[in-house]
Amino acid sequence: MLEDLKQEVYEANMQLPKLDLVTFTWGNVSGIDREKGLFVIKPSGVAYEDMQPSDMVVVNLKGEVVEGDMNPSSDTPTHTYLYNHFKTIGGITHTHSPWAVSFAAAKLDIPAVSTTHADTFFGDVPCAPALTDEQIKEGYELNTGKVIVDEFDKRHLDPDAVPAVLVSQHGPFSWGPTPDKSVYNAKVLEVSAEIAYHGLQMTRDEIHVPQYLLDKHYYRKHGKNAYYGQDNAKSKDHAAHE
Numbered sequence: 001m002l003e004d005l006k007q008e009v010y011e012a013n014m015q016l017p018k019l020d021l022v023t024f025t026w027g028n029v030s031g032i033d034r035e036k037g038l039f040v041i042k043p044s045g046v047a048y049e050d051m052q053p054s055d056m057v058v059v060n061l062k063g064e065v066v067e068g069d070m071n072p073s074s075d076t077p078t079h080t081y082l083y084n085h086f087k088t089i090g091g092i093t094h095t096h097s098p099w100a101v102s103f104a105a106a107k108l109d110i111p112a113v114s115t116t117h118a119d120t121f122f123g124d125v126p127c128a129p130a131l132t133d134e135q136i137k138e139g140y141e142l143n144t145g146k147v148i149v150d151e152f153d154k155r156h157l158d159p160d161a162v163p164a165v166l167v168s169q170h171g172p173f174s175w176g177p178t179p180d181k182s183v184y185n186a187k188v189l190e191v192s193a194e195i196a197y198h199g200l201q202m203t204r205d206e207i208h209v210p211q212y213l214l215d216k217h218y219y220r221k222h223g224k225n226a227y228y229g230q231d232n233a234k235s236k237d238h239a240a241h242e
């Protein structure tokens with residue numbers, strides 16, 4: 001079942017060590033077949049060099065394993081929650097990449113301070129709040145997903161415009177239309193976090209990129225303005241400035 005998707009998710013997971021995004025097994029990538037309502041995720045705790053496409057685990061949107069001999073990633077409840085609530089995404093990556101985790105440890109958003117960031121993320125990448133004791137008792141991974149979605153709802157953020165988040169004291173989750181794209185976004189996030197950290201250390205000045213730059217990059221990437229639909233007069237006005 002889903003052999004092509006297993007191959008695609010396997011190859012995306014193999015990128016994590018190659019891109020220096022993981023230590024040991026501290027990362028996972030999944031991909032979804034929306035028509036079948038099933039997603040594929042790497043097995044938990046298996047070294048990347050020992051992993052095979054056939055080891056990938058197939059999970060339904062209730063988070064139940066429907067095929068696979070190994071346990072799915074321990075972050076499967078979070079992937080499940082995100083696929084159920086962010087309907088446009090096709091792949092999710094989670095890592096413990098150190099620069100992004102440093103901002104998560106400090107409970108800080110990653111500020112948009114460079115075009116490196118703005119080319120991929122339309123604005124600051126939010127840090128979702130730490131889970132309460134009750135949420136942890138209810139189920140850490142499940143509530144990690146809920147905390148992410150609640151934070152995006154609270155900030156009125158479009159997950160396609162900002163395809164990543166930090167979970168306090170845990171680390172980054174990124175997503176995209178494909179597993180491969182979610183890994184790309186994870187790497188851009190890590191590089192952006194390192195740039196932001198150094199920029200913030202070097203000056204007390206305001207270093208956010210100007211809003212028009214975020215708008216411009218979003219327009220170039222999505223062919224529409226973040227705040228306006230295609231048919232809005234302002235978007236034509238905005239396009240005139242491209």
Ligand SMILES: O=C(CO)[C@@H](O)[C@H](O)COP(=O)(O)O
Pocket residue numbers: 025026027028043044045046072073074075094170
């Ligand atoms: O933070 C944690 C565990 O505490 C997880 O993110 C694991 O690091 C992911 O490992 P897999 O279960 O995917 O192998």
